[in-house]
Amino acid sequence: MKKIINTPEAFSTETVEGILLAHPDRLKALNNDLQIVVRNDEVKKGKVSVVTGGGSGHLPVFLGYVGQGMLDGCAVGNVFASPSANKMYTMIKGCDNGAGVLCLYGNYGGDNMNFEMACELADMDDIKAAQIRVSDDVASAPLENKHKRRAVAGLVYAWKIAGAAADKMLPLEDVIAVTNHGLDNLRSMGVALTPCIVPMAGKPTFSIGEDEMEVGMGIHGEPGIEVRKKMTAKETVTVLLDKITADMPLKKNDEVAIMVNGLGGTPLEELYICYKEAYEYLNHIGVTVYKPYIGEFATSMEMAGMSLSVLKLDNTLKEMLDYKASTPFFTNENK
Amino acid sequence: MKKIINTPEAFSTETVEGILLAHPDRLKALNNDLQIVVRNDEVKKGKVSVVTGGGSGHLPVFLGYVGQGMLDGCAVGNVFASPSANKMYTMIKGCDNGAGVLCLYGNYGGDNMNFEMACELADMDDIKAAQIRVSDDVASAPLENKHKRRAVAGLVYAWKIAGAAADKMLPLEDVIAVTNHGLDNLRSMGVALTPCIVPMAGKPTFSIGEDEMEVGMGIHGEPGIEVRKKMTAKETVTVLLDKITADMPLKKNDEVAIMVNGLGGTPLEELYICYKEAYEYLNHIGVTVYKPYIGEFATSMEMAGMSLSVLKLDNTLKEMLDYKASTPFFTNENK
Amino acid sequence: MKSFNLAQVKEIFKEISRVMDENKDYLVELDSKAGDGDLGISMSSGFRAVLVSEAMEETSLKKFFMKAGMTINEASPSSLGTILFIAILGGAKAIGDKEELTVKDSGEFFTACVKAVMGKTGSKRGEKTILDSVIPAADVLLLSEDDLEVAFPNALAAAEQGMQATVKMQAVHGRAAYYAEKSIGNIDGGAVVGMLIFKAICDYLSK
């Protein structure tokens, strides 16, 4: 296990400790609980809160997006494991400004159940706690079962949109509406080339053949659509965009935001090569790209691979994308 | 070879193509030459130019730092290979605003020789072209041979400082002086856990034992000080900071900027765990940390490993660090 | 024996913890086939945590269960940890102020557990989950007129059968659902956990 850590047991908490020591002006642990990270900068009074939660091992997802114009709080679980309902509940309560809380998280069994319980507890405290589950991964279920799809890097667009809407002081219903509108126009899919290693396990929990690629693999190693012989960047991007555009058709003169996301072990050079291919694919069908995000936005520790997310834009969504966001891990200042 | 590329031959140029397609408002290829990347936003008239050059495979190093408050241009070589003297010369000429050009690059044989030749050619055109070589890696030679040390992630601090000084419209001599002052106070060292793969070679050109770490390894796989059995994050950071502080003593109440740099394959979580250890090490000797940089700033494609850079601060250097910098790959807006 | 009291239930949790520890590697192996391989680890740490938690100080059965459930939710960071939390909370509500659990009470407790999970997560029998071993066992208890020592081994037998039946099922919940048809052919780890809980109770009873 080629990791620079202290003990597998301390992996998640020491990561959070490091983050809090590095960015004390921006982030803090609520009640000194390292599993509950909230903003430490000034939050607008009466603003709808947008919060999330999920397992560790995906930095900058999840807590990396806590900050101005994005998230207000995050419940932090162990590696690839949901935080408990109690942590989520405490986080929701701590983040509420009286305008309601939108729990915006990835569609995973454990997180779903815990947020369900947490919102029930929040409800008993008369906190308006709404839930939206992100399910952007087209590889994980057919369109007619969209609600069963899991979340991948599209989460970042979801938070960007919801966070901007909340920071513009829209009421909860409108934050929900614009977020759902964004999700309707969002699709993602990825490929994995190597497995990652959960520290507690100490070895890969799945394997990918030496000259193979897992098309549509999930960010915890969930199986994808098919195993294929290694493809070129162009072939890979074509497979992903074919699938995405079959699911969400794009037509001439459409404008999209796209994210080329590295899963952790793939060099930035390769992400830019993939961007070139994606740009050319879209250009070929008359679709233009607006402010692409290229880099590591949602990872699986050292997994090699890449995912593409496409967000079909209209004026509303563009306005949300352009709105200022700044967290220790993400800023659109230079995008 | 687990890479998402088209052909090994096209690796570098397609990377640059992708970068230019993604950031056309900020970067352009001089004379449409993909080996010469310069700013496409507005550059202050009469400003000293700061330029660099070097091999591909280290993104965001080198061309990723071309932008406001940092570099004006970059000559781009093949993977781990210096660009030619002719490309450098053309780049220097294209970037000159009449106030002189500082070539600020890493101390590697090929780059040294090519910049030497390029500056000679620039000189014949009456361009004031000065050179400073960065050699921050304490592992690569003893202090008495500091000029023989190679450059690692400290390059980024060098560009930040020189770029700020130039953007503040200081004359060439002063940009040189403040940069040298920064370099006097800068030290780095790293560890590598896995090799990287040069696309043209198709397989690792060196190996690291399964439970071993190369302490002091260079970013192209140059041998380090010693091979050690895998260490914890705390031990690793201690080895690096012991060596760095032996070379550049720190005392109580000193203030430093530090960079925890991932080499490519190491998850961000581990970098934050290392930051925690570095913070505690420094805290223990009464040294405070100012605005740490944690992430991937100088990589070796998929190499797993980490480097630490320490910049001892005074008011001048702090001012240069705080000065606004914004490139498509780097911004200090959220640091 | 006709019924369990609080002290005995606490002892049973010790048995469950021991059994989960013993089966840790086996559960990891099963969960690795169509999941993330953490099931043994999370079950082991979840039940261990109960034994050192504030739950052990509680003096009412209902409160004990509630605290135990919350502790498992915290200490067992995986889906089944949450499902056990939902289940135990449901069961705790159902027993109300009872301080002794007869066979029938136990049947009602487990049935309430199952209903809570079904209500909150939308799962049902036949979907390759823990429910497939717990539902048949709960049914046995509900209908039994016997003492604990007879009823629980019967329930365990039903749980084992239910567990075996998951081999042929296709998963529709949790990570295993992503494996679709490929999930068929292996026993469900959660169903094994359900069976092991009954095994632990039987072990306790036969001591």
Added chain:
Amino acid sequence: MKSFNLAQVKEIFKEISRVMDENKDYLVELDSKAGDGDLGISMSSGFRAVLVSEAMEETSLKKFFMKAGMTINEASPSSLGTILFIAILGGAKAIGDKEELTVKDSGEFFTACVKAVMGKTGSKRGEKTILDSVIPAADVLLLSEDDLEVAFPNALAAAEQGMQATVKMQAVHGRAAYYAEKSIGNIDGGAVVGMLIFKAICDYLSK
């Protein structure tokens, strides 16, 4: 034969390119031991590029060398590519307007090459580089009174000896320097390149 003319020098570059191709893997292997393993690739591509470059259109020896040097600098992206560029530029300046190179001219050419490299990079004989094979060969040519066909094989022999001597040397330049004492024991790849250039010339002469 008493001297080379431009056409013959161009033919010699074809021979050099062929010899570099033949030794590509061997050079990669040597460079992998204390370097980055690209030497064979960069030498092969550098000399190949010359053969299809504008240099081949040049009508003066000096201009041919200058263009050839610049082409190698572009197409051979590694230190030795740059060193050959510096060397050839130095050599080109030294021959001035000569359009024929005798043995003595060749000796002066190679000596000027060596001096340029020493001046620009600070290297000297005995530091485990290409200089260790080229310097003794250049010295042989400088002192020789023979025809090309006799002088060059003698120069090659000297280059081979110089090359062999690098085994015992410790590298002080380039990546190999980082290996310090560990660089001792292997032949220097650059010194092999130096020798191969003389071998190519001899191959040409014996055709």
